[in-house]
Amino acid sequence: MQIGIVGQQDNPRAASLAGDIRDAVDVSVVVDETTGETLGTTGISVDEMSQCDLVVSIGGDGTFLYAARWIGSTPIMGVNLGEVGFLNATAPENAVPTVQEMIEDHESGDSTVRTLDIPRLSATGDGWTLPPALNEIAVMGPNRGPNGGLTTEVRVDGSLYTGGHADGVLVATPAGSTAYNLSESGPLVHPNVSGMILNEMCARDGMPPLVVDPDAVVSIRADDAPAAIAVSDGRIHKEVDPPVVITVSADAPPVRIAGPEIDFFTALGKLD
Structure with a gap:
């Protein structure tokens, strides 16, 4: 299994969390080029992550949209560092265990991927x-x-x-x-x-x-x-x-989302 991670640009917290995920799992992990520079490693372009089994977006909805634009049908899991998070259902403190759960499900053949009914x-x-x-x-x-x-x-x-x-x-x-x-x-x-x-x-x-x-x-x-x-x-x-x-x-083609369900009404409550 290979995981791609796309971090919000110019956000040290996103890069740090990407490093935490990379260090906590025992599968191949690649990061985007900007995150790679922060972590002192070689990154790849986001469109190359279409070959991954899972992409993790760390940031706000804008980061999620950016990643989803280039990865085709690869499942994407959003970690919310923004204020609202209509597309990112995973809290930062749950990012590592949630990715680990995704890996276990992938290895066991269980599906935790859903397709938004929104082409x-x-x-x-x-x-x-x-x-x-x-x-x-x-x-x-x-x-x-x-x-x-x-x-x-x-x-x-x-x-x-x-x-x-x-x-x-x-x-x-x-x-x-x-x-x-x-x-x-x-x-x-x-x-x-x-x-x-x-x-x-x-x-x-x-x-x-x-x-x-x-x-x-x-x-x-x-x-x-x-x-x-x-x-x-x-x-x-x-x-x-x-x-x-x-x-x-x-x-x-619709977006394929991995991870926990998005709570639409909780996110609505964060709107100004």
């Missing part, structure tokens, strides 16, 4: 595709505010849902309902509910947020702006020239 989102345009998003795809203008934004037309399976001037449009998963969507006054959706959330950002004459079938295809036409920017999970950007149509669908 990741794919966003495609003319000749390009963004890396899959677990939280949301955002389509926006280069600037927000009265003189920014763009003109949008949002269709669901070809039928017009809304259109007009807005700072942008979000297509979020239930897992992402507590992230960017919530900051734009979108609804909370329990992660066990299947669907995609459509939410306009500061629309002049927009429609309320809408939850649609997870098999739906959402198309966003962007116009009347010097550029349109599609963003996957707040990290990966693609800038294109309007007019342009960007298609979003929930057909990317």
Whole structure:
């Protein structure tokens, strides 16, 4: 068995905990390059961890999203060093024994891996595709505010849902309902509910947020702006020239999560 560990960058506590896990187990352990520098060892790129049997993410939800973006179908266990932790179910003090339990289960053939019933989102345009998003795809203008934004037309399976001037449009998963969507006054959706959330950002004459079938295809036409920017999970950007149509669908492979169940309502209680 081989375990990959991705630590939150510039967080000594994450690197120290990665070292504790490495020293406590008797299987092969690799760490990301930044963590490796802190620990005085050679690290590997995160995308190489797709060959591991388990990846441990140590940090906040952002670290989890970063790791999940590159590891494909490899199971991921999140250790929460952040304030809320909707994706990280393991407390730091439980990290070592939980990983040891994962190893024992792997060796005995017991499955402690579950698949979120929330496929990741794919966003495609003319000749390009963004890396899959677990939280949301955002389509926006280069600037927000009265003189920014763009003109949008949002269709669901070809039928017009809304259109007009807005700072942008979000297509979020239930897992992402507590992230960017919530900051734009979108609804909370329990992660066990299947669907995609459509939410306009500061629309002049927009429609309320809408939850649609997870098999739906959402198309966003962007116009009347010097550029349109599609963003996957707040990290990966693609800038294109309007007019342009960007298609979003929930057909990317789902994330596989190892470890204890995430307590959604406990995490909600930590929100400001």
